[in-house]
Amino acid sequence: MRIARFTTGDDPVYGLVDGAGEKIAEVTGDPLYQRIELTGATHRVEDVRLLAPVIPRSKVIGIGKNYADHAAEMGTDVPEEPLMFLIPNTAVIGPGDPVVLPPQSSEVHYEGELAVVIGRVCKDVEPEDALSVVFGYTCADDVTARDLQRSDGQWARAKGFDTFCPLGPWIETDLDVASLSVVTRRDDEVVQDGTTSDMVHGVAALVSYASKAFTLLPGDVILTGTPAGVGPVEAGQRVEVEIEGIGVLSNPFVRH
Template sequence: MRIARFTTGDDPVYGLVDGSGRKVAEITGDPLYQRIELTGTVHELDDVRLLAPVIPRSKVIGIGRNYADHAKEMGGETSETPLMFLVPNTAVVGPGDPVVLPPQTQEVSYEGELAVVIGRVCKDVEPEDALAVVFGYTVANDVTARDLQRTDGQWARAKGFDTFCPLGPWIETDLDPAEQHITTRLDGEVVQDGPTSDMVHGTAALISFASKAFTLLPGDVILTGTPAGVGLVESGQRVEVEVDGIGVLSNPFVRH
């Protein structure tokens, strides 16, 4: 099931996207908290504006260096335990929204990732039970100011600028997170291409590890890491991140 959050010019609503990806049927309320019920209104997807499928009420949890080839290209190594960082929910934007390059940085890069959306309150979840707390999966671009990442020593600013966490195009509730492929394109050219099976720490392990540090709440998002091939992006360019089984997240980059 594909669950989108969208607007026709009024308040945001949720809907179910059909298999063709051409229509979206409105549903009542917020599916994270209410049973899904159709309203009877159906829109052409081209006639609505897709929004970030979830705005975390609590937190976005990022995972660093979770693909060995990416860790190597960044001059580091993978760790025995997941490397976690937090991203403010004000960094979240949706498909098509511009990523604004701030004046404090001159080295901004893309990071295509699979993102996990938590579906219920949980704490101290064991790996074998972790996937049961998942609401669904979406696509993320974990945008990073590389120069600030190096100089700050910790990653809150480098990862947390407004617009630095695009999510979308929707949430897929029926997905095997270990058997998908991530492809990132910069102005149409493939720059990242790797399977989620290459994760050092799998999705269930990441959920379990995070839940033993923080209580996870409905709508929390876990970014699962990026494969090799990260690079810089300039104003005027567009980044598309595609995850098999979900769809394509596309965002332009601008500098004001």
């Protein structure tokens, strides 16, 4: 099932997207917290504005250096345990929304990633049970001010600027994520071409590890790391993150 959050100009609502990604059937309620029912209204996806499929009420948890090839391109070893950091939920935007390049940075990079959306409250989950607390998956761009990441030492500012966490286009709830293609394009040029099978720590391990540090709440998001090929993006360019079985997340970059 594909669940989108969208607007036709009024208040945001949720809908179920068909397999072709062309039509969306409107539902009542919030699928993370309430029973949903079809309203009978149907829209073409191209006629609505897709929003971030989830706005985390609590937190976005990032995972650093979870692909060996990315760690190598950054000149570091793969951490023995998952390297976690937090991103404020104010960084989250949806498909098509502009990523605003901050004046504090002159070296902003894209990072295409698989994002995990948590479906229920959990703590201290074991890996063998971890997928049972997952609501679904979406695409993410873990935008990073690389120069600030180096200078600050910790990553809250470099990863947490407003608009630095695009999510979308929708949540896919029924997906085997063991070996999915992850492709990032900058202005139609393929710049990242990886697979989730190359993750050092898989989804179940990451959910379990995070839950043993933080209570995970419905709507929390875990970014699972990026493959090799990260690089700079400038104002006027567009970045697309395409994940097999989910879809394409596309965002322009601007400087105000």
